Amino acid sequence: MNTPFYVFMKLLPKNAASRVFGAFTRLRIPFLSKFARNAFASYYKLDMAEAEYPLSHYKNIGELFIRRLKPGMRPVADAEIVSPVDGVLSQTGTFDGDEQNLIQAKGKTYTLKSLLRSAELAERFKGGAFATIYLAPFNYHRIHSPVRGNLVLSSYCPGTLWPVNVGSVERVEGLFSINERLTSQLRLADGSEVLVVKVGATNVGRIGVVYNDSILTNAGKLPRDKKRLDWVPNKEFPFERGDELGRFEMGSTVILVVDKKIRERHPDLFKSRLGQAVKVGEAL
DSSP, X not given: OOOHHHHHHHHSOHHHHHHHXXXXXXXXXXXXXXXXXXXXXXXXXXXXXXXXXXXXXXOSHHHHHTOOBOTTSSOOOSSSSBOSSSEXXXXXEEOOSTTOEEEEETTEEEEXXXXXXXXXXXXXXXXXXXXXXXXXXXXXXXXXXXXXXXXXXXXXXXXXXXXXXXXXXXXXXTXXXXXXXXXXXXXXXXXXXXXXXXXXXXXXXXXXXXTOTTOBTTXXXXXXXXXXXXEOOXXXXXXXXXXXXXXXXXXXXXXEEEOHHHHHHOTTTTGGGTTSEEOTTOBO
């Protein structure tokens, strides 16, 4: 059954509305911006003891949302794969069949090919595994590398910006395959690979990465006339586990995909953390 909220969101021009909301969060109007910042921090009960600076340092909601943490707040575990974000590991599974299905919600699946919009790239991850990590508004929203490896590809898939809350995930078919997303492909020393798929959501919907300032979603910077836009670095971009990779400017969800080699080394990868809160740098 379609709720009034679902009907409203279906009719809403979600990308444009999100850009407008994003502009509001970045305003620096002395009283209004301070009031909105304080209200946001209070409503979501942000743990400012972890933040790099006190609440008063951040001029608006936008700055507060992408706050960094104090050094040492996220120690990196001695594990090959660590969590790239703070959030809840809501789904996990393996790619044992030809369809390479991922679980979206109970009774709803989508394919890795549709998520990546590339049959060739999806093929590289046959026999691998995935984990979906949802970030709530109160979470720390910078994204970190889950592995020690080199960036080999960054891919942008234009799309819409549905919310990624429980109601939308259970109702919107293929939500993660139709929302905007930005994927970082990392290659480990032995040739095994990991995908960090960053999915945008309603309200701002912007995703940025540290390796290329010109890659910023829902900001009018990237062409939207193609299903997929790839960027291949012209130099080495090495990342250690826990190094900053990017950020969400509001939202959203990270889908972590590992290949068959990594799954064979870690057959129980992700399983023990299903349904649990995870933090950057924790072993998965």
